[in-house]
Amino acid sequence: MAGTKARAREIRAYASLGRGVKSSRGIPEATVARLPVYLRALAGLADGGSETVSSDALALAAGVNSAKVRKDLSHLGSYGTRGVGYDVNYLVHQISRELGLTQDWAVVIVGIGNLGHALANYGGFAERGFRIAALVDADRRRVGEELAGVNVSHMDDLDAIVRESKVSIGVIATPAHAAQDVCDRLVAAGVTSILNFAPVVINVPAGVDLRKVDLSIELQILSFHEQRKAAMSRLRTAVES
Amino acid sequence: MAGTKARAREIRAYASLGRGVKSSRGIPEATVARLPVYLRALAGLADGGSETVSSDALALAAGVNSAKVRKDLSHLGSYGTRGVGYDVNYLVHQISRELGLTQDWAVVIVGIGNLGHALANYGGFAERGFRIAALVDADRRRVGEELAGVNVSHMDDLDAIVRESKVSIGVIATPAHAAQDVCDRLVAAGVTSILNFAPVVINVPAGVDLRKVDLSIELQILSFHEQRKAAMSRLRTAVES
DNA sequence: TTGTGTGAACAACTTCACAGCT
């Protein structure tokens, strides 16, 4: 029986995809979030002509510490050579594979205002295998406008576009009040990953991944630390007086 | 001696601002990051006419669970009433104070390309006490252009602008290759908080806070999960075959 | 000798579960 062993491996892998399994392939979220940073750092090192890189050097380029680099990379497998380091190109390949960047993902951007324009023109999209399948807006006056080589379509066609182009990632760049409705429509059409730029909490059913980017929240976090710094120097002068 | 007790309190507070102190005022980072979300949820509830809110209701509006809400709010003090909940307006006030939103912060945006335009026109700025003190670009052709009521200045004037307007927060919306230099100039001029949109790792000296927003990284994280979902359904069919 | 890979200690964060106040 040739297929028995492979079959057993499949079943084990399947089981390990469930909840709360530590074994082979459970890459921690924190690690996943750093892999793209390593990838970018490695691209820079490869441009600089490096063949291999140590965890120390990669850590420096990625802005983390070397223990973290080694732990993170160890989750992908033992791709390093003791006493030498990691092969840059091989590592790029492995990380890309793990992140699913060896295939193309179709993306739709909804909401072609200021932010939508900025996102559509952002070069980093195509570069990593994210293909803009469509730009969508609720305002008929914008329909037909060309942007980054793609024509703007109307919201009414969203469902058809998602199904035809097999869009799996939706980017929401609408005003806050429209975001939940847009999200629901994206999900109904079959999108399973959403990146939300609207400053509002939105809900998705289980099985759909949602990430958010929120300028206002970032500024408020910085404000907190600014205030703490200000309070600290005020106290320091008071105590030293 | 009237001032002795107040003085002792100051010194205690000063000491507690050091590293690794659990005592009174050490609000966890994870909590700080959620406070702006609560604030937004509370604004919605206040608009809806609510006078008080339970941890359950607030959790629902903020997209977290109620235990987290209670723990988070307990770090600010005991502002709730058992059997009743929290007073909406009072809580808004306390969170705003904690985040330093009761004062205005001057912000400078560097890099007036697509993204810079989107950021400058983003309404959420002024709304929370973030005043755009200046828009700055390295391209002289853009200087003088008016945007959201502010004229674009040249990079050469950055230092003077930061000092005169007491800018404490800098937003970097330049191409990647310019980001580190812009950051250094901002820090040299006296900016102590930086929000970086450029897709590159930048370094700041100790004492300066740095946060980043990176579209490409977010997409790659979604890609990872998409791939995992795809692998899972592939395995499921294989096993069930 | 150099630098990876990893168990073990540590630290941060989340969730549970319930005492105690209103």
Added chain:
DNA sequence: AGCTGTGAAGTTGTTCACACAA
């Protein structure tokens, strides 16, 4: 009876420090 505030337990993430391979 209802809901907060919080110790304690559980989970995830980080750092240390060193055995071991090249």
